[in-house]
Amino acid sequence: MNVQTKSSYAVLLDRIYAKLGSTSRKDISRLELPTPQIIWVGQRTIFRNFMEFPKALRREPEKLLLYLNKELASAGYISGDRVIFLGRKERSSFGALIDRYVKNYVVCPVCSSPDTRTEKNKKLGFLLCEACGAKSSIKGNYA
Numbered sequence: 001m002n003v004q005t006k007s008s009y010a011v012l013l014d015r016i017y018a019k020l021g022s023t024s025r026k027d028i029s030r031l032e033l034p035t036p037q038i039i040w041v042g043q044r045t046i047f048r049n050f051m052e053f054p055k056a057l058r059r060e061p062e063k064l065l066l067y068l069n070k071e072l073a074s075a076g077y078i079s080g081d082r083v084i085f086l087g088r089k090e091r092s093s094f095g096a097l098i099d100r101y102v103k104n105y106v107v108c109p110v111c112s113s114p115d116t117r118t119e120k121n122k123k124l125g126f127l128l129c130e131a132c133g134a135k136s137s138i139k140g141n142y143a
């Protein structure tokens with residue numbers, strides 16, 4: 001494509017996208033996680049789009065739920081695409097907890113790539129990075 005025929009705005013956009021592309025492997029935000037949709041019904045907190053998160057993070061829904069239950073001191077359960085927690089939980093805490101989950105259980109500590117998978121070896125959990133090949137141990141049983 002001939003750059004000369006494009007408007008300067010389009011050229012600028014191209015440059016921005018090129019720049020984003022070159023750094024995206026190290027950019028945690030490229031996971032593009034949805035915003036948690038939280039509603040309250042009585043004394044229950046419903047995480048309406050829960051299932052989108054394990055899908056985006058490539059983790060087991062049960063593991064992510066285990067983590068949220070521990071951090072929220074709750075006993076939430078999966079119902080369709082939603083999770084229903086007992087008690088009224090702060091909307092803001094879900095985003096913060098998921099950010100922490102990503103940092104601890106998804107992103108490679110060596111190269112910061114979110115392209116990782118987990119492996120179990122004699123009860124020990126490992127994070128295997130598909131970008132740099134690093135193998136890192138992970139704490140707990142949440143990934």
Ligand SMILES: [Zn+2]
Pocket residue numbers: 108109110111112113129130131132133134
């Ligand atoms: Zn890595």
